[in-house]
Amino acid sequence: MSTKWLCDQVPKMSNMFIAAGAVRSLFDGTVISDIDMYGASPADVKEYESYLLKKGYCVRKETSRNAVYEKQGHIEIDVVRQWTGSITSIMDSFDFTVCKAALTLDGYLHTSRSFIEDCTSRILKVDGSICYPASTYYRIFKYIKYGYTIGVDTMQQILDAVKEI
Numbered sequence: 001m002s003t004k005w006l007c008d009q010v011p012k013m014s015n016m017f018i019a020a021g022a023v024r025s026l027f028d029g030t031v032i033s034d035i036d037m038y039g040a041s042p043a044d045v046k047e048y049e050s051y052l053l054k055k056g057y058c059v060r061k062e063t064s065r066n067a068v069y070e071k072q073g074h075i076e077i078d079v080v081r082q083w084t085g086s087i088t089s090i091m092d093s094f095d096f097t098v099c100k101a102a103l104t105l106d107g108y109l110h111t112s113r114s115f116i117e118d119c120t121s122r123i124l125k126v127d128g129s130i131c132y133p134a135s136t137y138y139r140i141f142k143y144i145k146y147g148y149t150i151g152v153d154t155m156q157q158i159l160d161a162v163k164e165i
Helices: 003-007 021-028 042-054 087-093 115-121 133-145 152-163
Strands: 016-019 034-039 058-062 066-070 076-084 101-104 109-111
Touching: 003 021, 003 101, 016 021, 016 042, 016 087, 021 034, 021 101, 021 115, 034 042, 042 066, 042 076, 076 087, 087 101, 087 109, 133 152
Parallel strands: 034 076
Antiparallel strands: 016 034, 016 101, 058 066, 066 076, 101 109
16 A cells, blocks of 8 residues: 555545544554545535535544545545644644654655654654543553554653643
8 A cells, every 4th residue: 555545545625634544554554444534624624525425425424523424345534523724733633653644635745753663663652742631541552452562651641641631
């Protein structure tokens, strides 16, 4: 799989980009279960959702935070409604460095400084504030199932953030 392959899996529209798990999977070899799509603005997201329907996708699940679209023979597309903005601002809101990657639909890859190294060595790290500490704590177990490890310092940073809730 390549960045081109991933971009070819979704209908293209400007101001939309792929981020997080599907991009990470290109580097760590985990199975891509869905493709998370983000937009520059709520209007871009709404327009993209209309575009998906015109392209034959159906809504499988919908909340105020996201909508999951499916189409026979295609990977599910999870359109994130809750967060919009620039690629940098969206990536900055992600907890683990192995999630801090985005791909524009014309194939340009954006990553955090340690993204590729952390993916290939399968280690969980955080490189900023933790927006949702409890969620980050529970996500550790998901990544352990994928073969990731977590260092003592990172675990302590997450536990300290959880204590502040």
